[in-house]
Amino acid sequence: MVLDTFGDSIKKIFSKVTGYSLVDKEKVDALVIELQRALIQADVDIELIAELSGRIKNNVLKKDLPKGMSMKEVLVKNLYDELVWFLGEKSNGLELKKQRILLIGLFGAGKTTAAGKLAKWFQTRGLQAGLVACDVHRPAAQDQLEQNAKRINAPVYRDGKGADGVAKEAVKKSKEHVMIFDSAGRDALDGELAKELKALSKTVNPDEVFLVIPAELGQAARTQASEFSKLVGITGIIITKMDGTAKGGAALAACRAAGTSVRFIGTGEKIGDLEVYDPKRFIGRLIGYGDIEGLMEKAKEAGMSEDVAKRIMDGKFTMRDFQEQIKSMKGMGSMTKMLDMLPGGSSALKKKLPDGFLSNQEEKMKKWEFAINSMTPHERENPEDITSSRIKRIASGSGMREDEVRHMMKSYKQIKKVMKMTKGGKAFKRGPFANIAKQFGMG
Ligand SMILES: Nc1nc2c(ncn2[C@@H]2O[C@H](COP(=O)(O)OP(=O)(O)OP(=O)(O)O)[C@@H](O)[C@H]2O)c(=O)[nH]1
Numbered sequence: 001m002v003l004d005t006f007g008d009s010i011k012k013i014f015s016k017v018t019g020y021s022l023v024d025k026e027k028v029d030a031l032v033i034e035l036q037r038a039l040i041q042a043d044v045d046i047e048l049i050a051e052l053s054g055r056i057k058n059n060v061l062k063k064d065l066p067k068g069m070s071m072k073e074v075l076v077k078n079l080y081d082e083l084v085w086f087l088g089e090k091s092n093g094l095e096l097k098k099q100r101i102l103l104i105g106l107f108g109a110g111k112t113t114a115a116g117k118l119a120k121w122f123q124t125r126g127l128q129a130g131l132v133a134c135d136v137h138r139p140a141a142q143d144q145l146e147q148n149a150k151r152i153n154a155p156v157y158r159d160g161k162g163a164d165g166v167a168k169e170a171v172k173k174s175k176e177h178v179m180i181f182d183s184a185g186r187d188a189l190d191g192e193l194a195k196e197l198k199a200l201s202k203t204v205n206p207d208e209v210f211l212v213i214p215a216e217l218g219q220a221a222r223t224q225a226s227e228f229s230k231l232v233g234i235t236g237i238i239i240t241k242m243d244g245t246a247k248g249g250a251a252l253a254a255c256r257a258a259g260t261s262v263r264f265i266g267t268g269e270k271i272g273d274l275e276v277y278d279p280k281r282f283i284g285r286l287i288g289y290g291d292i293e294g295l296m297e298k299a300k301e302a303g304m305s306e307d308v309a310k311r312i313m314d315g316k317f318t319m320r321d322f323q324e325q326i327k328s329m330k331g332m333g334s335m336t337k338m339l340d341m342l343p344g345g346s347s348a349l350k351k352k353l354p355d356g357f358l359s360n361q362e363e364k365m366k367k368w369e370f371a372i373n374s375m376t377p378h379e380r381e382n383p384e385d386i387t388s389s390r391i392k393r394i395a396s397g398s399g400m401r402e403d404e405v406r407h408m409m410k411s412y413k414q415i416k417k418v419m420k421m422t423k424g425g426k427a428f429k430r431g432p433f434a435n436i437a438k439q440f441g442m443g
C-alpha cells in the first residue's frame with residue numbers, strides 16, 4: 001500500500017540528492033515533484049504541499065545562494081527544513097507542575113501502556129505520579145494498569161462506581177503531583193464514547209487531554225485526530241508503536257494536517273520507551289543521519305565543486321579543474337572520493353581494489369599537483385597544447401621524470417573521458433576504468 005512508503009520515499013529523495021554531483025533547475029523540479037508525490041500519498045493537505053514546494057524552489061533557485069553553499073547543499077538543507085516544518089512543531093513534553101492528564105483513544109491504541117510510561121517520565125523528573133483506572137468496561141483493564149503502576153512503584157486508584165466514580169474518588173484522595181487518567185477504548189468514536197469522555201472530562205477537569213493513536217494508522221490518523229478534537233477536545237497527541245511500522249511519518253504528517261500537535265511518541269513496549277516528540281530527530285532517524293550537519297557533510301562529500309561539475313558537463317575539464325579536484329581531495333580517501341563521483345558500482349569497485357592501490361594513487365596525485373603548478377596558465381586551460389618540449393620543461397620544473405608527467409597527462413585524459421561519460425552513467429561498462437573493472441570481476 002502506498003501509505004507504507006512515506007518513509008521510504010523520503011529516504012530515497014535524500015539519498016538521491018546527496019548522490020548528485022551537480023544540482024540544476026531540472027533536478028530541483030524533478031525532486032520537488034517526487035516530494036509532492038510522497039506528501040500527497042501521505043494525505044497531506046494540497047495547499048500545504050504547494051506552500052512547501054514553492055518555498056523550496058524559491059530558496060534553491062534564487063540567484064544569491066548563501067555564501068559558501070552550493071545549490072546542492074541549499075537543496076538538502078531546504079528539503080530537511082521543510083520536512084521538519086511540515087511534520088509539526090517540536091514538543092516541549094509536559095510542564096513539570098501539578099496537573100491532571102486524561103488519556104483517550106480507540107481500542108488497543110496504547111492508552112494503558114502510555115499511562116505507565118508518562119508516570120515514569122514524571123518520576124524521572126522528580127514528580128510523583130498516580131494512575132487512575134477509569135476503564136471499567138473491561139474487567140482486566142484495571143489490573144493491567146495496576147501492573148504497570150507496580151513496576152514503577154506508582155499508586156493506582158481504582159475504587160468507585162463507573163469511570164466517573166473512580167475519577168471522583170481519585171481526585172479526592174490523590175496526593176501526587178500528577179494524576180494520569182486511563183480511559184476505556186472503543187471501536188469507533190461514536191456518540192456513546194463521546195458522551196462518556198465528556199462526562200469524564202468534566203469530573204477530572206484535566207490540564208491535558210491526550211489522544212493516543214497508534215502509528216500504523218498512517219494517514220487515517222488525520223480523521224481520527226480531527227474527530228476527537230471536534231467532539232471531545234484534545235490538547236495533544238501521543239503516537240504509539242512508532243517502532244513497529246513504516247507508517248509513522250504518514251501518521252505524524254496527518255496529525256499536523258489535522259491541526260493537532262504530537263507531544264510524545266511511543267517507541268516500544270517497555271515503560272521507558274517514550275520520547276518527547278522532535279521532528280528533527282524523527283527525520284534524522286528516517287533518513288539515517290543523526291542531524292542536519294551529518295547530512296550536509298554527506299552532501300559535500302559525495303560531490304565536487306559545482307564549477308568543476310558544470311565544466312565537466314559542458315565537456316570542459318581542464319588541467320585547472322583537474323588541479324582543483326586534486327586539491328580538494330586532501331588526505332586519505334581522496335582517490336576514493338574521486339571514485340565516489342562516478343555513478344554505479346563505485347563502492348563495490350573500491351572493495352575489490354587491492355590494498356594500497358588508492359594510497360599509491362594519492363601519492364601520485366601529490367606529485368601531479370607540483371607538475372600542474374609548473375604549467376603556464378595557458379597550458380592549464382588548454383592541455384591539448386602541451387607538446388613534448390613543454391613536458392620536458394614541466395618535468396624539470398616540478399622535479400618529476402618526463403614519463404611521470406606523460407603518465408599524468410594520460411591519467412588526466414582518462415579521467416576527463418570518464419567524467420564526460422558519467423553523464424550517460426555507463427562509465428564502468430565502457431570507460432577507461434573498464435579495465436580495472438574487468439580485472440576485478442566487475443566488467
Ligand atoms: N511495540 C509497541 N507496542 C506498544 C506500544 N505502546 C503500546 N504497545 C502495545 O500495544 C498493545 C495495546 O496497548 P494498551 O496500552 O493495552 O492499549 P489500550 O489503548 O489501553 O487498549 P484498550 O484499553 O483495550 O483500549 C499492548 O500489547 C502494548 O504492549 C509501543 O509504543 N510500541
Ligand SMILES: [Mg+2]
Pocket residue numbers: 111112113135141182183185
Ligand atoms: Mg487500556
